Amino acid sequence: MEIGPILRALARNKLGVMLIALQIAFTMTVMVNAVFIIIERSKAMARPSGLDEPNTFYLSSTGFGDQFNPEVTERDDLELLRNTPGIIDVAPTNAIPVSGSGSSDGLRLDDDPTLPAIPAAVYYSDEHAVNTMDLKLIAGENFSSNDVLYQRPSDRRGYTKAVVSLALAEVLFPEEGQSAVGRTFYNDSYPVQISGIVETLQTPWPTSSFTEQAMIVPLHFISATSTYLIRTEPGERDRLMVETEEVLATNNPNRIIRGLKSMDETREESYRLDSAMATILFTVIATLVFITSMGIVGLAVFGINRRRKQIGTRRALGATQVEILRHFMIENFFISGVGVSLGAVFTIGFSIMLSSLFESPTMDWYYTPVGMAILIVIGQVAVLGPSARAAQIQPAIATRSI
Amino acid sequence: MFYYYLRLSALSYRRNPILSSLMVFAIAIGVGAYMVIFTLNYVMGGNPIPQKSAELFHVQIDSGNPNTQDDPPPQLTYLDARALIEANSAFRETPTSKMSGILEPEGDDVRPFSIVGRGSSADFFPMFNVPFLYGTPWDGSADRNLQQVVVITKELNERLYGGNDSTGKTLRLHGYSFQITGVLDDWSPVPKFYDVNNNAFEGSEEVFIPWNLITSLEFPRNGNTSCWKAPEPGPDGFLNSECVWVQYWVELRDSDEEADYLQFLNNYAAQQKEFGRLPREMNNGLFDVEEWLLKQEVLPNETKILSALAAMLLAVCLLNTIGLLLSKFLGKSGEIGVRQALGAHKGSLFLQHVIEAGFIGLLGGLLGLVVAAAGLEGIKILLGEDLMRTDWIQLNPTVVAVTLLLAVFATIAAGFYPIWRACNINPAIHLKTQ
Numbered sequence: 001m002e003i004g005p006i007l008r009a010l011a012r013n014k015l016g017v018m019l020i021a022l023q024i025a026f027t028m029t030v031m032v033n034a035v036f037i038i039i040e041r042s043k044a045m046a047r048p049s050g051l052d053e054p055n056t057f058y059l060s061s062t063g064f065g066d067q068f069n070p071e072v073t074e075r076d077d078l079e080l081l082r083n084t085p086g087i088i089d090v091a092p093t094n095a096i097p098v099s100g101s102g103s104s105d106g107l108r109l110d111d112d113p114t115l116p117a118i119p120a121a122v123y124y125s126d127e128h129a130v131n132t133m134d135l136k137l138i139a140g141e142n143f144s145s146n147d148v149l150y151q152r153p154s155d156r157r158g159y160t161k162a163v164v165s166l167a168l169a170e171v172l173f174p175e176e177g178q179s180a181v182g183r184t185f186y187n188d189s190y191p192v193q194i195s196g197i198v199e200t201l202q203t204p205w206p207t208s209s210f211t212e213q214a215m216i217v218p219l220h221f222i223s224a225t226s227t228y229l230i231r232t233e234p235g236e237r238d239r240l241m242v243e244t245e246e247v248l249a250t251n252n253p254n255r256i257i258r259g260l261k262s263m264d265e266t267r268e269e270s271y272r273l274d275s276a277m278a279t280i281l282f283t284v285i286a287t288l289v290f291i292t293s294m295g296i297v298g299l300a301v302f303g304i305n306r307r308r309k310q311i312g313t314r315r316a317l318g319a320t321q322v323e324i325l326r327h328f329m330i331e332n333f334f335i336s337g338v339g340v341s342l343g344a345v346f347t348i349g350f351s352i353m354l355s356s357l358f359e360s361p362t363m364d365w366y367y368t369p370v371g372m373a374i375l376i377v378i379g380q381v382a383v384l385g386p387s388a389r390a391a392q393i394q395p396a397i398a399t400r401s402i
Numbered sequence: 403m404f405y406y407y408l409r410l411s412a413l414s415y416r417r418n419p420i421l422s423s424l425m426v427f428a429i430a431i432g433v434g435a436y437m438v439i440f441t442l443n444y445v446m447g448g449n450p451i452p453q454k455s456a457e458l459f460h461v462q463i464d465s466g467n468p469n470t471q472d473d474p475p476p477q478l479t480y481l482d483a484r485a486l487i488e489a490n491s492a493f494r495e496t497p498t499s500k501m502s503g504i505l506e507p508e509g510d511d512v513r514p515f516s517i518v519g520r521g522s523s524a525d526f527f528p529m530f531n532v533p534f535l536y537g538t539p540w541d542g543s544a545d546r547n548l549q550q551v552v553v554i555t556k557e558l559n560e561r562l563y564g565g566n567d568s569t570g571k572t573l574r575l576h577g578y579s580f581q582i583t584g585v586l587d588d589w590s591p592v593p594k595f596y597d598v599n600n601n602a603f604e605g606s607e608e609v610f611i612p613w614n615l616i617t618s619l620e621f622p623r624n625g626n627t628s629c630w631k632a633p634e635p636g637p638d639g640f641l642n643s644e645c646v647w648v649q650y651w652v653e654l655r656d657s658d659e660e661a662d663y664l665q666f667l668n669n670y671a672a673q674q675k676e677f678g679r680l681p682r683e684m685n686n687g688l689f690d691v692e693e694w695l696l697k698q699e700v701l702p703n704e705t706k707i708l709s710a711l712a713a714m715l716l717a718v719c720l721l722n723t724i725g726l727l728l729s730k731f732l733g734k735s736g737e738i739g740v741r742q743a744l745g746a747h748k749g750s751l752f753l754q755h756v757i758e759a760g761f762i763g764l765l766g767g768l769l770g771l772v773v774a775a776a777g778l779e780g781i782k783i784l785l786g787e788d789l790m791r792t793d794w795i796q797l798n799p800t801v802v803a804v805t806l807l808l809a810v811f812a813t814i815a816a817g818f819y820p821i822w823r824a825c826n827i828n829p830a831i832h833l834k835t836q
Contacts, residue, residue: 015819019725026714026721034711062516064504065577106630113631114469154637188632225622256504258516269789276784277704281711283780287435288715291428295722298424302729350710358703 002323006331013303017335020299024339024375027292029346032371033354034281036363041274047211049097050165050200052134053263055088055232057241058096061248062225063255071150073252074226080251081228081244082128086236091132091229092220094124095204098263098270102204107172111189120168121203121214125229129216130163130198132231138166140181140196147195147218159217162192165201167212169194192217206270227259237262293382300328300386311390312397321391328387329380336379340372347371407754411761418730422762425726425813429766432719433809434773439705439712441778441801445794446603447701450591451531454653455691458529459660461486461650463671464685467630474685475628476599476698477646480617481679482670487523487545491666492652493659494525497613499648500600500625503576505609507562517558517575518624520597521613527553527584529653530596535559537569537584545612550619552580553610559585573609576621580611592794593700595691597649600625602700603790613648623647644679652688664688716812723816727759731824739829748825755821756814763813767806771797774805 010017061077063070074092081090095102103124106117123129126148130137143161166177172194173180184191201214232240241260249257304311311324351363415422449455463482464474478486483497499521506514526532527539536559540551552573559568573580586606593602616623625647633643654660667686674680689697731738738751775797782792 016725016728019721019728023718023721023725026718030711030714030718037707062504064506064514117470154633154640155635223622256514256516272784272786272789273702273704276781277708279784280708280781284435284711284715287431288718291431291718291722294424294428295718295725298421298722298729299725302725302733306732354707354710358707 002327003330006327006334010331010334016299016303017338020296020335021339021342023292023295024336024379025343025346027288028340028343028371028375029350030288031285031375032343032347032367033350033363034285035371036351036367038278038281040361041278044206045271045274047202048200049202049263049267050133050135050198051097051263052231053267055234055237056133056229057232057237057260057262058093058227058229059245059248059260060225060227060258061252061255062258063252064224065254068224068252068254070222070224070226073255074222076251077226077228077248080247081230084240084244086233086240087244088231088233089128089132090231091125091128092226093129093229094221094227095121096227096229096263096266097123097133097202097204097214098206099204099266100206100270104203105187107192108186109172111186111191118168118171119208119210119213120164121205121210123201123214123216124159124219124221125216126218126220129229130196132229133201133216134231135163135198135201137163137196138199139178140194143195143218149219150222151219153221153223158190159187159219160190160192161195162215162217163196163198164194164215165212166197166199168215169197171210171213289378293378296332296379296382297386300332300383301389304328304386304390308393308397309400311393312395315393315395316398324391324393325387328383328390332379332383332387333376336376339379340375343375344368344372404757407757408761410754411758414730414734414758415762418733421726421730425723425730425762426765426769428719428722428726429763429809429813430769430773432716433767433770433805433812434777436712436716436808437770437774437801437805438777438781439708440804441774441795441797442705442781443701443709444798444801445592446705447695448593449692449695450593450595451691454529454531455595457653457655458691459652459654459663459688460691460694461652461667462685462687462689463667463680464682465644465646465680466682468681470630474682474687475646476649477626477628478648478650479644479646480641480648482674483648483650485670486650489666489670492663493655494529494653495651496523496526496529497648497650498522498526498596499613499616499623500597500607501611501616501621502624503609503621506574508574517608519575519609519611519621520607521611521616521621523613525653526596526610526651529651530591532589533587535585535587536567537582540583540612545614548614548618549612550578550580550615551583551612553584553586554582555586555606555608556588558608575609575611576619578619586610590791592791593695595695596651597625598695598698598700599649601790602695602698605791617641654688660688720812720816723762723813724820727762727817727820728823731755731820732827734824735827738824738827739831742829751825752821755817755824759814759817759821760810763810764806766813767809770805770809771802774801 063073078090078092081087102121104119104121107120108115108117127143127145130142142163147161169180170177172185173183178197181194181197184193203211203214205211230244241262245257245260347368354360355362462474463478465479465482466472466475487497501519501521503517503519504514505517523545524539524542535556539553544551552575559565568582568585571582573582590606594604627645627647629643629645631644633639633645652663654663664686668684671680671684671686741751778795778797782795785792
């Protein structure tokens with residue numbers, strides 16, 4: 001093998017090696033960290049909310065004027081909607097999962113304000129919520145219509161029962177999981193009993209630190225604005241969205257219907273920044289890999305042109321085309337090797353900086369070696385063309401004066 | 403001489419079109435991408451009201467939960483906001499909160515619709531330099547007397563009154579009649595510094611009413627509300643609670659006024675502590691606009707991460723340029739040798755190559771502007787228009803100037819080593835083989 005001469009040749013061109021190695025190092029740092037960010041975000045985007053999202057939509061009704069009776073309107077609306085063919089179930093609610101806007105309470109295991117509070121999103125709704133959201137009840141039971149309290153927003157929020165997500169049950173009562181049914185926790189000084197546990201129910205806030213900790217409580221506020229969450233038979237959503245809005249808007253002149261939106265749209269909007277970020281990062285990665293490859297090609301061509309005569313001489317002395325090709329491939333391998341080693345240091349350093357600055361998760365160990373391998377392959381591919389051209393150099397060139 | 407060198411640069415470009423274009427392209431990508439992120443940072447992290455930002459202060463009174471170590475709440479309770487208004491101790495001051503309501507247009511042809519509004523005091527408009535198209539803000543007495551007056555935006559005025567002067571007309575809002583005292587001209591600061599708690603990058607509200615009316619007419623509140631202790635039951639329970647939902651801004655013209663106001667806040671907090679409120683250690687504060695935007699972390703983490711990545715992208719492009727310039731200049735060894743042999747000074751050779759590098763940088767910068775404009779347009783499309791204002795995502799004169807300067811100077815800086823190498827070759831070697 002001609003490793004010795006290759007290294008000595010490289011040592012004479014330290015600057016060229018460093019230029020390419022640094023490019024590879026930065027490219028690797030950006031690529032690996034960007035891919036990690038993209039993967040982390042797509043994991044977050046892939047978490048289920050617990051709802052039957054493709055068949056669910058919602059809208060709000062806001063009444064105005066003296067003629068408007070919120071209690072009667074809501075009762076009539078719910079009855080009308082629940083009896084509409086194609087609609088599986090309807091629940092009034094104060095908030096929509098994944099939407100970004102909602103209400104939360106701090107829960108404690110005792111009536112003691114000095115205990116740390118466990119945050120949880122609260123969906124104020126009625127006994128139809130579990131079915132409307134298509135939640136999987138894995139322990140205990142749903143509350144009944146008799147449990148549901150109807151209050152004004154200024155009244156005391158004294159709910160006494162809750163259907164909680166498994167994640168919330170596990171945070172409240174570690175290691176009990178599903179058997180936490182029947183246990184009691186406190187919201188301020190009011191005891192609340194867990195009547196049922198559902199497998200998954202997300203909060204309205206996809207980026208919060210407690211995204212999986214949510215509960216439904218049998219308490220409903222009567223106010224001028226009502227929001228209805230509606231689940232339809234598969235394939236009926238789009239038709240019913242139009243029809244429901246039309247029916248509700250015309251059957252009562254003292255209110256307006258607004259905020260008609262499907263869960264699919266809600267999810268798209270809530271995660272738009274994340275998908276925009278992913279697209280931007282992909283563009284950055286592609287650009288960088290392209291520029292770096294161009295740099296490798298450019299410098300390889302330069303290096304080969306400068307050494308045409310030497311290559312010709314080697315060929316004249318009996319080196320085969322494969323040996324010439326191998327020379328430049330190995331040369332690039334060493335340069336890339338320096339680059340990715342430096343890159344590994346940069347990558348890990350940058351990732352530690354990001355996770356400490358933004359309190360984001362740290363990168364798994366295997367990202368770095370995989371990134372190193374990919375960049376070495378990219379380097380080899382980039383240098384393949386120039387090396388093949390070098391191998392074509394005629395031995396006769398050694399005899400010419402230039 | 404300069405033009406001669408410039409012509410040489412152009413000639414040199416044509417002699418090595420692929421290598422030179424590669425350089426221009428690399429610089430364009432690096433600088434263009436960096437400028438996209440620079441624009442986002444420049445506007446999102448910028449000062450939306452530079453003329454007055456040092457005189458406008460956000461008031462903080464720490465009414466938080468004594469059992470936690472959280473930051474002080476970013477908003478005030480109703481109790482504290484009322485007390486500050488009544489004390490009237492600042493040059494100008496305004497409580498402000500977001501609300502919503504149903505607007506019933508006159509006539510039957512337009513259905514009522516929902517609008518987003520803001521409650522504030524009359525001082526809000528002069529404090530924040532809000533421009534008026536027609537009319538004026540309401541009079542300060544309207545705040546105290548709970549007069550039903552309203553200021554509407556230019557857009558709403560277009561929609562309801564076809565853009566005609568609507569001052570004096572009556573608007574039906576939330577079931578009550580409001581008299582229009584003024585119509586705003588275009589006004590939509592980015593970031594929306596006066597309310598960063600409810601999306602700092604959304605557009606302005608459509609109507610402004612005296613803040614006191616939000617509670618007296620029971621408008622639905624539309625902004626962030628946060629309680630560490632549940633309100634007592636009953637209609638006044640919420641108002642007397644420790645829930646925070648009011649932002650409070652004061653205008654203080656100099657450091658004396660600032661010190662006096664802080665003293666006033668401390669006195670007020672001490673007095674409240676005697677009544678058993680504000681259980682945490684006293685922590686009142688005044689934050690001017692820039693401090694407040696920084697403290698509330700208005701600039702998203704995404705743009706910070708992207709800045710670092712864009713800086714590395716630029717670094718890669720410049721390293722690339724160094725390598726390519728090196729190839730190019732060393733490839734010209736023969737020509738340089740001839741020029742040196744004919745008596746050219748090292749200084750003039752140096753100047754020639756600096757101009758050549760600058761020429762490439764300028765071309766890269768011009769192409770970089772195209773890259774930046776395309777990148778910004780792409781980001782605008784990715785973010786969509788429905789969730790936040792994106793009309794500010796575009797090239798502005800500062801960014802154009804910075805792009806061109808950055809491209810030229812970065813290329814010249816990247817060229818120093820290649821230029822030095824090119825000027826220090828031994829002419830004899832290269833003349834021998836000619």
